Amino acid sequence: MNRLRSLLFVPGDRPERFDKAADAGADAIILDLEDAVLPDAKPAARQAVAGWLAASGRAAIVRINSAGTPWFDDDLRAARQAGCRAVMVPKSEDPAVLAQVREQLGGTAVLFPLIETALGAENARELARAPGVSRLVFGSVDFARDTGIQDERGWLPTRVGLVLASRLGGLAAPIDGTALSWDDPATLRDMAAAARRLGFGGQLCIHPRQVQPVNQGFLPSEDELDWARRVVQAVAEGGRGAITVDGKLVDKPLHDLALAWLAQGGGAA
DSSP states (O other), rough: OOOEEEEEEETTTOGGGHHHHTTSSEEEEEEEOOOOOOOGHHHHHHHHHHHHHHHHHHOEEOOOOTTSSHHHHHHHHHHHTTTEEEEEEOOOOOOHHHHHEEEETSSEEEEEEOOSSSSHTTTTTHHHHHBBOOOOEEEEEHHHHOOOOOOGGGGGHHHHHHHHHHTTOOOOOOEOOOOOOOOOOHHHHHHHHHHHHHHOOEEESSSSSGGGHHHHHHHHOOHHHHHHHHHHHHHHHHHTTTTEEETTOOOOHHHHHHHHHHHHHHHHO
16 A cells, blocks of 8 residues: 555456456556445445455455445445454545444454545645544545536635645645546646646546556656656766755755656656
């Protein structure tokens, strides 16, 4: 779970897709028992997910149904019996619910709270500090429905708030919401790159075709790697004087950023 650029949803009632999703190149798959599954299909989906987890030995995150729904307790019970180690909790608003989920799963599960409501955004800093939380996740579609903010530019304060809450809570960078299209790889890559520059570490995916461009977008671009190489070289050759690259002063934070980009992109100084 250290590198999570792409997290690919797969409906829990489509077990024939589980292995394909796991082989699609995403850093993690999310077996979905919530929005992707109709109410009548939830028992079969729960059984399929639990059976695959127990039999395949492969890792996955399971998105359970939210607290207060008729399926919440059964989802937790099935997840525990299947030895599930990572759970995505939708409509996360209350740290007490996260504590309940973790306790039901044996006290050591990794949690991914989905921030999908105004109250969830308001309580993001508390949620980030809850035991067992690995990453905060922005549920953009439900957030738009809950708040009425349909213009994506209006989500910016909330998205930045999740980045800050994660930093203050000692978490890795949060996961951004998904794009609803998958036929324009260049646009998907640019969206992922913009999310990376905003401070996100990964993005939700709803189709296998989104995985590769999202993975690319969360790596430094060639231009960024070229800049990073020049920075590292200039620092190595600069002795104790002021260092400039492209006419701009390079200080320690920029040198650290250059080294981080080179490590991510596999570039050499």
